[in-house]
Amino acid sequence: MSRIAIRRLNSRQSDFNLQLDQLLAWESVSDTRVNAVVDEVIAEVKARGDEALIEYTNRFDRMSVDSMQALEMGAERLQQSLASLPDAQRQALEKAADRIRVYHERQKGESWTYTEADGTLLGQQVTPMDRVGIYVPGGKAAYPSSVLMNALPAKVAGVKEIIMVVPTPDGVVNELVLAAAALAGVDRVFTIGGAQAVAALAYGTQTVPRVDKIVGPGNIYVATAKRAVFGAVGIDMIAGPSEILVICDGQTDPDWIAMDLFSQAEHDEDAQSILICPDAAFIDRVEESIQRLLPTMERAEIIAVSIQNRAALIEVADLHEAAELSNRIAPEHLELSVADPQALLPEIRHAGAIFMGRYTAESLGDYCAGPNHVLPTSGTARFSSPLGVYDFQKRSSLIMFSAQGASEMGKVASVLARGESLTAHARSAEYRILD
Known part of the structure; x- marks a missing residue:
């Protein structure tokens, strides 16, 4: 060379x-040609669901399947991959999973409350998301480590269902990736990728369930699709x-x-x-x-x-x-x-x-x-953090006023609301003011 x-x-x-x-x-997602392709794919998946998924998977991944059943890996298949790994690979995967799980356990947020002198209770309730989707690349290289890094924090957070999508170009399946999915507790695996997989997770199809958040790295089409569906679904980041x-x-x-x-x-x-x-x-x-x-x-x-x-x-x-x-x-x-x-x-x-x-x-x-390898790129570490358990938890404010507290704070709210000319706000608070 x-x-x-x-x-x-x-x-x-x-x-x-x-x-x-x-x-x-x-700028990883500014290509107008890529944006046009992604917009078309998302629109087709939204309109035609499974039919569009099958069509795009056959076209982009050079497959020849005729049903979604052929694109889903069941729990038994995942366990088979785990059981058939050579001992050295299985032990390495298990050791990595243990370290990742232990590290992320320390990130888990807990609910909290405090009570004021008049009996008013304030606090925060921390709850996991119901369902998340993890995207695992399957193009130039396969990444079982990405499965662990994306799925285990979600598991630690208490997410009820984890859906994994991973492309298998030419039908080539990576057994380590499936084994990692089994080890991390992934619930369902679909062998789909690209913008079509992101669209399916964001909007749902007849077979692929809609998720609350999509995490995981991918190519420019995946990154562009994640940006396009943000709002309908949460995302971790736009990775460069x-x-x-x-x-x-x-x-x-x-x-x-x-x-x-x-x-x-x-x-x-x-x-x-x-x-x-x-x-x-x-x-x-x-x-x-x-x-x-x-x-x-x-x-x-x-x-x-x-x-x-x-x-x-x-x-x-x-x-x-x-x-x-x-x-x-x-x-x-x-x-x-x-x-x-x-x-x-x-x-x-x-x-x-x-x-x-x-x-x-x-x-x-x-x-x-142990720490997560899903990290902010392209200078976004100025305002972003690594993927963690906190990305799969939601925080709800808790507010419960006592009669006395509602009366005292009602007076404050009334003044501020009337200052903003929001009369209904003011009167709503004023109704609770004690004589």
Whole structure:
């Protein structure tokens, strides 16, 4: 494989900010052609239900089925996949599931109330959603880890029914994905994907039940469809390509850093890998490692495109500047590959997940660390959080006034309501005022 070009930036360059903006620019759901296709698919699924699902699945996934029965995997089939796994795979899957479940148990919100002196009760009731849909990719790669990361928080939250959709192009089924569904307690699995699967979950068909929320990653058609159905159904986020940012002090093995950058680049050609370091000589060594190790990778062609088009090796003055630059980027995955990551941590304000120390490879977080790997991308970590139990719980306010409380607060509400010229509001409150 020939040597690839890797973007080198320096924060002292006069046009650095412009170059960085160009590097980070990404809008995953603005393609007008994709939007037109998605709009058509959603309209057809809403109008024709199962018939449209079968038609689109046969067309886009190169299948030849004539009924929805052929597109549903029963509980027995899922258990069969789990039972037939090689011992090493089953044990790894079970270990990962246990760690994910234990971590997410700590996120579970509880209802609470308090009572004021006059007997008025206020509080919050936390309840799980009734039914959620999880989308699991099945195109360029299959992701059993995504099944665990999406389904287990929902289970911990107490969701009554979990519906999973996963495309099976050319009819190829991934047994690990089905095994993960069995292990995570998924209730129903449909082998459908794309915008048609999102539409089916959002609006329901004769066979696929309508859900309250759709979670999970997918391609541009899936992301565009999720945005289009939002409002009719809840969604987790509009996910862009995977990304990793590594802050290194120049003391980590450069081969480790190169492989950490590859770990996201191998997802797809649009993935983004960035290194920030104050040591120019170390950046040179990492670049050498990238060139040397790339030909050894199974997905070398995908990695090469990703690195050439969207990666960058950035030199900064010090770790403080590295942290500030990281906050500007707000990465999905942030590695603090430094001697004292806990000392640098207070300077980090925006990141989906933070991997601290030289030994904490981001890939551990993808599979078995415990925290969720469904994370905000494209700078949205500035205002978004990882998927969690809280995404599958709803919070209802509890308000119960005593007669005395209603009388006193009625006086306050009356003044404010009349100030807004909302007379019915005012009189409704005034009826409860005691003489």
